[in-house]
Structure formats: structure tokens, C-alpha cells
Amino acid sequence: MLMTKAVGRGAAARKYDILTALGAHALAGGRTEQVLALRLMTLITARYNWGRDELAVGQREIARLWSVDERTVKREMAKLRGRGWLELSRAGARGRVAEYRLGIERLLADTRPEWDRVGPDFAHRLEGSEDDGKVVPLPIRGEVPPPDLSAGTEWALAQAVLHAEAPGPYASWLRALERAGRSGGRLTLVAPSRFHAAYVQTHLATRLLAACRSVDDDITEVAVIATT
Structure with a gap:
């Protein structure tokens, strides 16, 4: 079956697979895509709690990790949420940072075109297979296309x-x-x-x-x- 969480048996290998998929996707794209993916990969590596499937870190700490200001953090986190790569699980409040989880299904769907660049074994492992050998399809989001972010407003x-x-x-x-x-x-x-x-x-x-x-x-x- 297609993985939706990097927890449980084999979780360690799946974590690396997620990061590899992100890296391959970034290297096949332009600079903007590379920077966004690199920032997410660094955040995952440094602060993601795989056991709880949770990212709970403040904007100030993210800004320090990314070497940017907090306004940039806000915009980049919005892009990641807009992509569906991060999902808000609990909104921030006074004295409590926002909590996120990885949108693994969306992340894998978006990086899928680059899986074969890593190798057929990698693609097969991420897709998984049923007993009859048929590949399990990734779920597709609705037909409404995502908004154009190029304006940056x-x-x-x-x-x-x-x-x-x-x-x-x-x-x-x-x-x-x-x-x-x-x-x-x-x-x-x-x-x-x-x-x-x-x-x-x-x-x-x-x-x-x-x-x-x-x-x-x-x-x-x-x-x-x-x-x-």
C-alpha cells in the first residue's frame, strides 16, 4: 500500500525516501523550487518529530535555521501549506506555536515525475503494489487548479x-x-x-x-x- 505516514515498521527507510523524492524534485526544477524544497528538507531533518508525525517549531527558530527574517518564514510556510506539503494540525496561540504534519500523499504526488531518475526500485518502493502486481494509484486532488503564486502578493x-x-x-x-x-x-x-x-x-x-x-x-x- 502507498505510505501516508513515515511511522512504524520500515519508517527509517521511508523517511530517507521522502527526502530523496524531495531532493530529486528540487534538482529537476528552477531556483525558486529548489529553495522551497531545500528549506522544507532542512526543517524536516532538524525538527520533524516522526514518532508523533508533528512539526512544532516557532517562526523565530525557523527564521534562524533558514537564515531569513520572520516575514519570509510566514510566506514560505504559506507556500508549503498551499502546496499541501505541510498541513496545519493545530493553529498557534499565545504561548503556543502552530503544529503541522507532513502532507505525504500530496508531496509524493508532486514529486512522482522524478522517481525514475532515482531508479526503478525507488519508484516501485514508493508506489507499493497489490498482490496482483498492479500499482496503487496516488490520490489526485480535485480539478480546481492551485492559484498562481508568481505575483507574490x-x-x-x-x-x-x-x-x-x-x-x-x-x-x-x-x-x-x-x-x-x-x-x-x-x-x-x-x-x-x-x-x-x-x-x-x-x-x-x-x-x-x-x-x-x-x-x-x-x-x-x-x-x-x-x-x-
């Missing part, structure tokens, strides 16, 4: 978080919102209609603000207005 990063953690509301309501501007802590988004804007403000405002604050804690308000 707080809204692009927040969309990635929403796509990963709330795919239903994202596909139906949040994907259509566009960034209109930023004034201090107020982020303004534009909806395609008044009804759309009203629905988001009524039913999804808390989730929307939480996602935006998870990538930029200077945001204190998210306003949704209509184009028509």
Missing part, C-alpha cells in the same frame, strides 16, 4: 492556503475574488457581483481573514466589494 499566498485547506469554499466562492488594493492593515478584494460579495462577507469572512493573517499578520481587515 499576500492574497496569492492566502489563496494557496485556502485552496489546500478549504477546497470547497475556495472553488465556489474565494477563487473568483481579485485583489483590488491594500491600505495599511486593510486588504480590499473584488467579487464579480454584489450577491457574491455579500455571501463571502456573511459566511466566509472569518476563514478569509484567518488565511490572510496566516501569511501577513499586519492584515487586520479584509473588505470584499462588488464590481457591479
Whole structure:
């Protein structure tokens, strides 16, 4: 069966397989992909608790490990959550850091094209097989494509978080919102209609603000207005 956790019998070897898959994926990509993968690999190696399937480390410590500032940590962690490579298991609170777990299924799905570069034995080991010899397929996320992160804005990063953690509301309501501007802590988004804007403000405002604050804690308000 396809592994979803690196725990139990054979866990030590599977940990190295996950890191190898990430490394091969990074080396086949561009600089941005390489940096993101290297940061995750370093975080996994240094701080991941495999026994509890948990990553619990503060932004200040991550910043020191990555040799960056805490704002960069926030953005990179949002990208990792948006990819589904890290999943938030418990939100941070006063005196308590956020806790994450590896999204191993998503991570393996994204790195799969590079498995054969390592070797057929490696690919076979990660895929696993049923008694009849058929390869077990990896689960595929819904048809809604992930947002484009190239703009690097707080809204692009927040969309990635929403796509990963709330795919239903994202596909139906949040994907259509566009960034209109930023004034201090107020982020303004534009909806395609008044009804759309009203629905988001009524039913999804808390989730929307939480996602935006998870990538930029200077945001204190998210306003949704209509184009028509």
C-alpha cells in the first residue's frame, strides 16, 4: 500500500525516501523550487518529530535555521501549506506555536515525475503494489487548479492556503475574488457581483481573514466589494 505516514515498521527507510523524492524534485526544477524544497528538507531533518508525525517549531527558530527574517518564514510556510506539503494540525496561540504534519500523499504526488531518475526500485518502493502486481494509484486532488503564486502578493499566498485547506469554499466562492488594493492593515478584494460579495462577507469572512493573517499578520481587515 502507498505510505501516508513515515511511522512504524520500515519508517527509517521511508523517511530517507521522502527526502530523496524531495531532493530529486528540487534538482529537476528552477531556483525558486529548489529553495522551497531545500528549506522544507532542512526543517524536516532538524525538527520533524516522526514518532508523533508533528512539526512544532516557532517562526523565530525557523527564521534562524533558514537564515531569513520572520516575514519570509510566514510566506514560505504559506507556500508549503498551499502546496499541501505541510498541513496545519493545530493553529498557534499565545504561548503556543502552530503544529503541522507532513502532507505525504500530496508531496509524493508532486514529486512522482522524478522517481525514475532515482531508479526503478525507488519508484516501485514508493508506489507499493497489490498482490496482483498492479500499482496503487496516488490520490489526485480535485480539478480546481492551485492559484498562481508568481505575483507574490499576500492574497496569492492566502489563496494557496485556502485552496489546500478549504477546497470547497475556495472553488465556489474565494477563487473568483481579485485583489483590488491594500491600505495599511486593510486588504480590499473584488467579487464579480454584489450577491457574491455579500455571501463571502456573511459566511466566509472569518476563514478569509484567518488565511490572510496566516501569511501577513499586519492584515487586520479584509473588505470584499462588488464590481457591479
